Amino acid sequence: MTKPDSQALMGVQLLEVSAGLEGQRIDNFLLARLKGVPKTMIYRILRKGEVRVNKGRIKPDYKIKAGDVVRVPPIRMTQADEPAPIAKGLLERLEAAIVYEDKGLIVLNKPAGIAVHGGSGLNYGVIEAFRQIRPQNKEMELVHRLDRDTSGLLMIAKRRSMLRYLHEALRGDGVDKGYMALVRGRWPATRKQVDAPLQRSNLRSGERLVEVNPEGKEALTLFKVLRRFGDYATLVEASPITGRTHQIRVHALYAGHAIAGDSKYGDDIFSKEIRELGGKRLFLHASDLKVTLPDGEVLAVHADPDEQWQAVVAQLEQA
Structure with missing residues (x-):
C-alpha cells in the first residue's frame, strides 16, 4: 500500500x-x-535567481513595487498550510x-538569540510568533531587522499603511536608532x-560577510563613550547614520x-574572557528608538x- 503524497x-x-503592498522585501x-x-x-x-520580476532577475533583497508581476517557478508545497505551533513559553516571552x-505599531525589546524571521534552517522567528499572538492582524510585517544575536528595539507594523509610512521614514531621517556595545580596549x-x-x-555557504572596501557603499557610524573599564573594555553608544548590514x-x-561575543567580526580571546564572566551573547543592543508617528506624535523609547x-558590566566595574 502506497502512502498518499503529502506534497503537491x-x-x-x-x-x-x-497597490498598498509596495516597499516589502520580495522574501516577505x-x-x-x-x-x-x-x-x-x-x-x-x-x-x-529563479524568481523573476517583470521578466527580469532580481536580488533576494529586492523591494517590490505596485504593478510588479512576480513569476514563481514550479515548486512543491505541503498540503497542510497551517504554521507549525510555536512553544507557549516563547510566545509569552515575546508578549512580555x-x-x-x-493600533498600527508594536515595538518590542527583542531578546538576543531569537531571529526576526524564519528561514535558513529556522522554522520561525519573531514575525511568525507575533502572527500567532495576533492572528487578527493579517497585515503584520517587520518594519526593519536586527541580527539574530543582537537584542533590543524592533518595530512591527500591524497595518500596511504604517509599514509604508515607516519605510519612507527609514529612507529619510525620520527614524533615529541608538545602540549600546561593549568593545575591547580603551x-x-x-x-x-x-x-x-x-x-x-x-x-x-550562504553566509553574509561584510568588510570595509573603497568600492563599497557609504557607511557612517557615530560613537560616544558611555563608560570605561580601565584599558580593558569600553561601553559605547553607536548611532548608525546609514543602515548597512x-x-x-x-x-x-x-x-x-x-x-564582545561577536563570532564573525570579534576578537576570540576577548570574547572568551567575557564569556567566562557569564556573557554568553553578542554585546550589541538596540537601546533607543525615536520616530515621528503619522499623527505627528514623537515616539521615544528606551530599553535596557x-x-x-x-x-557582566557589574563585574567589570568591580575589577
Missing part, C-alpha cells in the same frame, strides 16, 4: 503586486502568499517584551565617528575595538539590555 506540485505562478511578499511552501524552498529559489503598542574620546564604505559578499560590528572592528549583560 504547484505550477508556475504569476503574482501581481497590488512570497512568504505571506505561498502558504504551505517550506521557507527553505522560498529562500532557495530566490538565491538561485512589548514596550509600546498602538575607546578614545576623540574617536567620535567611523566613516568607512562597506561591501557585502555572500559565501558559498552589520555596520556597527564592522566599524567597531575597523576602529580596532571588536564587540538583559540581566546577563548587566551582570
Whole structure:
C-alpha cells in the first residue's frame, strides 16, 4: 500500500503586486502568499535567481513595487498550510517584551538569540510568533531587522499603511536608532565617528560577510563613550547614520575595538574572557528608538539590555 503524497506540485505562478503592498522585501511578499511552501524552498529559489520580476532577475533583497508581476517557478508545497505551533513559553516571552503598542505599531525589546524571521534552517522567528499572538492582524510585517544575536528595539507594523509610512521614514531621517556595545580596549574620546564604505559578499555557504572596501557603499557610524573599564573594555553608544548590514560590528572592528561575543567580526580571546564572566551573547543592543508617528506624535523609547549583560558590566566595574 502506497502512502498518499503529502506534497503537491504547484505550477508556475504569476503574482501581481497590488497597490498598498509596495516597499516589502520580495522574501516577505512570497512568504505571506505561498502558504504551505517550506521557507527553505522560498529562500532557495530566490538565491538561485529563479524568481523573476517583470521578466527580469532580481536580488533576494529586492523591494517590490505596485504593478510588479512576480513569476514563481514550479515548486512543491505541503498540503497542510497551517504554521507549525510555536512553544507557549516563547510566545509569552515575546508578549512580555512589548514596550509600546498602538493600533498600527508594536515595538518590542527583542531578546538576543531569537531571529526576526524564519528561514535558513529556522522554522520561525519573531514575525511568525507575533502572527500567532495576533492572528487578527493579517497585515503584520517587520518594519526593519536586527541580527539574530543582537537584542533590543524592533518595530512591527500591524497595518500596511504604517509599514509604508515607516519605510519612507527609514529612507529619510525620520527614524533615529541608538545602540549600546561593549568593545575591547580603551575607546578614545576623540574617536567620535567611523566613516568607512562597506561591501557585502555572500559565501558559498550562504553566509553574509561584510568588510570595509573603497568600492563599497557609504557607511557612517557615530560613537560616544558611555563608560570605561580601565584599558580593558569600553561601553559605547553607536548611532548608525546609514543602515548597512552589520555596520556597527564592522566599524567597531575597523576602529580596532571588536564587540564582545561577536563570532564573525570579534576578537576570540576577548570574547572568551567575557564569556567566562557569564556573557554568553553578542554585546550589541538596540537601546533607543525615536520616530515621528503619522499623527505627528514623537515616539521615544528606551530599553535596557538583559540581566546577563548587566551582570557582566557589574563585574567589570568591580575589577
